[in-house]
Amino acid sequence: MKPKDKYEIISELAKRRGYFWPSYEIYGGVSGFLTFGPLGALLKRRIEDKFRSFYMRPLGILEVETSVIMPGEVLEASGHVESFKEPTVECIKCQRKFRADHLLQEFGDMTDTETEKLGLQAVMDEIGNRDIRCPECGGKFSKPEQFMTMFTTTIGPYSDAVGYGRPEAAQGIFVEFKRIFESARERLPLGVVQIGHALRNEISPRQGPVRLREFTIIDVEFFLDPENRKCDRLDEVENEELRLIIAENKLKDVTEPVTVTVKEALNRGIIKEEWLAYFMALAKKFLVELGVPEEQQRFIEKLEWERAHYSVQGFDQEVYLDRWGWTEVSGHNYRTDYDLSRHMKASGVDLTAFKESESGGKRFIPHVIEPSFGLDRLAYVALEYAYTKRKNRTLLSLSRDVAPVQASVFPLVSKDGLPEKAKEVYLMLISEGFVVEWDESGSIGRRYARADEAGTPLGITVDYQTLEDGTVTLRDRDSWRQVRSEIDNLSQRLHGYFRNKLDFEGLGELIER
Missing domain, CATH: 3.30.40.230 (Herpes Virus-1)
Structure with a gap:
């Protein structure tokens, strides 16, 4: 019998533990649609929050939410009706x-x-x-x-009011640029992100969470002055190494990436825009923090006929997956003023910015650098790279800041007041903002195993010693090491741990085995 690949293993685990499964199963299922269960929905939310803290807050990027259904004229102006x-x-x-x-x-x-x-x-x-x-x-x-490959609908009862399900979140940002720009005090550069659902009527999606008809997309549109495209944060990443398959090598069928620093890639003209290189470096670091080693990532440049209709230079970030090989997880494009120019022409509305000069100033159409991520793919990638075995047990070694459930609370046995004390600890942690799970079913070993398979970083056990001295046992998911920690300062220590300011040993006194 052919051994199971990681996708099959992860899919079975995902159904069992509530990460994801095919939608509409009771009606036979429909390919291209996926339901994220309790743990899967939490995982996606954690990755979203990590993205916000990693990308958005340091750069002052603003977030918006626009409609999923778009009037036909919007996507005609953007070129999607013609090109999609x-x-x-x-x-x-x-x-x-x-x-x-x-x-x-x-x-x-x-x-x-x-x-x-x-x-x-x-x-x-x-x-x-x-x-x-x-x-x-x-x-x-x-x-x-x-x-x-766009879903078509009608808006209201009028058959001539054609609408489409948006194939990307970016167009919602472009058509609302005027309002967003004004609310941001007309400053440039200006980053705007939208995280939400997109729809693509894929012809034959057969790759689970990798190719969906409805999915969650993260589109960042970074607007800048075309005459001042310098990146003022380049020094933060200029020594970061990127593994690139560049266009000229693709034409020669060379598939081995070259490894260059961001600074070298810009100096050699491999990457033409500083902000494009900056966001590519951030994307690499973000995937590393999700558990993907650098050597399992690469950026592949799109040739002219491969690029989207709006792009003058683009790179796809790819991650190596067990079943599908190199798989795109994000795209990075220099869109110039394509979108704003098209919408300005089609709508007749001024979408320019103004800058002062010695001669009195002038108006211009901002250019755009775009990083775009598929959140469902990121969630699956995190699961595949977290999957491991230890002594025939399955572990999901998710990083502590994206694990859906942060800790499980266990009474050692269901008697002698231990469940009541454990419930106190459980409710205290919930009141402190932690996502914790209660489990008193089965042996303590089986409960540990369930938590390990679900990817929960910590197990908190209330035992007889707890009743004596007010301490609990904390168990680390990956190493199975244990420490004793006082209940009185447990919340404070856990906050430090989940913010990566404390390691496991910092949570208490190590129990020697």
């Missing part, structure tokens, strides 16, 4: 439809760089030449057609 299409083929035998370029990549040994530049006739020729058949029934395919 993919080649699709239909199986003549079973009538299932598939994205043609993905078939060529999965079964035809072609790269995305090779398939990106193929027209519909060339796609058909390649499928025929490589004898690619339907992966479901083995049937032959029809001629490829372009398929609109």
Whole structure:
């Protein structure tokens, strides 16, 4: 029997422990939709909060929330109606439809760089030449057609009021730029983020949380003066190393990344914009903090015909996954003034900024640097890289600041006043703002194992010694070491621990085994 890969293992664990599972299971399920359970929803929220503290607060980035449904004219102006299409083929035998370029990549040994530049006739020729058949029934395919990958709807009772489910959160920021800019006292540079749902009507999503029809996106739009694009925080990251597959090497089929510092990448013109390089370095560091080593990350430059219609330079950040290999988790693009110019022209509304000069000043359209992340992918990546085994036990070694539940509270046994004392500790921690779980079912060993598999960093056990001296046992998920800590200062120590200001040994007196 073929051994399970990590995706299969993580998926089974995720269902069992309440991280995620396919949506609408009782009706047979619908591919491309995923339900995040109690732990999964918490994990996503933790990653969001970490993103806010890591990216937003140091740079003073503002957050907005705009509508998911967009009027047709917005996405016509942005170019999405024209460009958001993919080649699709239909199986003549079973009538299932598939994205043609993905078939060529999965079964035809072609790269995305090779398939990106193929027209519909060339796609058909390649499928025929490589004898690619339907992966479901083995049937032959029809001629490829372009398929609109945005969800279409009507707004209100009027059939001519066409709307779309937004394929990205960015457009909501661009169309509201005037109001946001005014509320921010017309300062540049100005960062604006939106974290919310996006919709893409994927043709044949078959990659679980990696390719969804409804997903959570983090779009940061960083507006700046096109005549002053210097990054004033570059010294913070200029010595950070990035693993890059650059455009000229892609054209030579060189897939081994070059490792360069941010400073070197800018000096050599590999990365053309300082703020683009800055955000790429932050993205690398952010993934490291989610548990992904640097050597399991890379940035791959998009060739001209691969880039989105709005981008003049772009890099995808990729992480290596057990089943799917190198997988995109974020995109970094220099969008220039493309979006604001298009919306300004289509709406007739002035979206320029003004700057003073000796001659009296002038108006200009701000340029945009965009980092964009898929939150669902980040959550899955964190789970896959956290998965480990210790003495035949499954552990999720999630970093303490993204683990959904921070601690589990256990009475050693369900008698002699221990449950009552443990409940006091449990309620005290909740009142202090911690996310804790109560578990008194089964042996203490089984309860530890359940918490380890769920990724909970700490186990707090109330035992007979607790009744004598007011201390509890704290158990570390990863090392299984234990310390004794006084209940009276437990909250203070835990706050330090979860803010990464204390290590485990700082929580109490080590219990020697």
